[in-house]
Amino acid sequence: MASIWEYANPRKFMGTSAALLPWVTAIAALCLLGGLVWGFFFTPNDFRQGSTVKIIYIHVPSAIMAVNAWFMMLVCSLIWFIRRHHVSALAAKAAAPVGMVFTLIALFTGAVWGQPMWGTWWEWDPRLTSFLILFLFYLGYIALWEAIENPDQAADLTAVLCLVGSVFAILSRYALVFWNQGLHQGTTVSTVGVGVEENEGVSSVFLYPMLTCLTGFVFLFITLVLYRTRTEIRARRLKALIAQEQMA
């Protein structure tokens, strides 16, 4: 049986990702289009929040993906450390800007949603603040990649930063809860169940379009990371060829 690590071979990765990309792109487009249209136009308005609640179909998936992108970078960094798979290091590099944009979208949609609901664009609430800090972590991670010329050295140092940063990100998360009990509602998607009252958790009318959107965001993330990893591999190869040219 073929080992999963075979896909860490750059050539194998290029081949497999090229075959996969049309499919994941299509799934991402379908789910996003379907989920957003469903959510925006075919669900009732919330009895308290009105139509503003519909921003949830972008806000929640992007927030979930913002955290998961960092988690994926952490896993890739560990794989790079333990098994020295170069594709893994480049995938972490490729995921960072995507994760950063998801974080920005979550922050922006949160502000737009929060303004009519809480009467303020920004609140130093633990959830909001931890996303702001997550954004800073992404910024630092990307800046470190950009600052180091030697790609293997950059991969090593950013992986160290990612590991240490993850510990501090979790620490900050709990420190913030301690610091300020927030306004933000608790996580509602996971508390859904049949017959749950309307003000506890999300009822299934909202849940299914939400899950569709979430699937769309997951596949959007996969699509973007695959494209960006392929670009990084090409850029790396190009750099090597230019270097070779100069040496000859």
Add this chain to the structure above:
Amino acid sequence: MMGLLKRDLALAIRAGGGFGLSLAFFLIFTALVPFGIGPETGRLSEIAAGLLWLGALLACLLSLDRIFQLDWEDGSLDLLATSPLPLEALAAIKALAHWLTTGLPLVVAAPILGLILNLPGPAFVPLVLSLLAGTPALSAIGTFGAALTVGIKRGGLLLSLLVLPLYVPTLLFGAMAATRGAQGLDPTPTLALTLGITLGCVALLPFAAAGALRINLR
């Protein structure tokens, strides 16, 4: 190991060592606060504890790029890396030297600067204790950041960008302890958390810093 500590302390104190610069920055920062906030003593005294923590943190940040950069530039870092001294010990001593030359003076200066910001009476002891418990973490985290960026020309700004998010938990707990003291609440739990972060950082980060140094020296 003592030799390295002594050398670093001597270098910091002698001409061009930059000892006192952080302290001066802390003073200027504190003196500028009322210009930005306004002179009402009531308002100042309310935010004094947090501001002093923030000032100490920024003053600490200023001197981080010197930790490894000078040794890197003159070649002694290469020589130290090939010496019997393990890089982990090197990182730990560098962090200790940084704390002794930067963190500790800030702790001593903080209550004096507290006077000009009208820090409430009951806050003085918690402020000093929280700084004492928290500044070693700032030095340890900063040493790790300095090790990450040692090979980068003009890496000072990048260093700040990397280190500031890592400073968040320490700042949160440290400033909270001081502020709770100012409000007459019991600062002990937050002090314990600050100390916990410091102990964790001091115990683990030298290993991460040594790893980063090893990668940078390749």
Add this chain to the structure above:
Amino acid sequence: MALSVTDIACARGPAQVLAGVTFSVAAGEALILRGPNGAGKTTLLRTLAGLTPPLSGTIEHADGAIAYAAHADGLKTQLSVAENLTFWAGVFGAPSITAALDAFDLHDLASRRAGELSAGQKRRLSLARLLVTGRPIWCLDEPTVSLDAGNTARFAAAVEAHLATGGSAIIATHIDLGLPTARTLDITPFISRRLRQDDPFADALT
């Protein structure tokens, strides 16, 4: 053998610079590395010193045997000559710095700040550091830069004395040091300018 190098390849960043380097140095022996500028002498010495891992091949020597002296002097300009040496003596556990001061005629300069020294005097101080390391294998990168003829001879004498006590030295240099027993190794045949063999993306796009 004090040091034996078998078929190593060295890299500087993404590029391989040397390949198939094989040599050995016995106790009491000196090896002069020669090669044109940019051939990879510094890279080779850094690899021997353990700073840069070799791409392939093996380097065998006793643990903690190598004393490395780079291009840069590694001095602290605010400290005096004696303080600089005492620091390194402390790091390497040497009892005294007198022998090192003797060998490079630094006694008169001992209390001067290193920042006030001339380039040649700094070099002498940086070479004196080798004596306080107490390590048997010296890896020296252009040790005689900015030394005058008299001090070059002094350096050669220090190397001779080191060899006589069973030490060895690997010295990258362009000048004739006047070491009668030294072997010379020209690294030109090992120059291998190309991408690292282990470039994982070599066939990524084929």
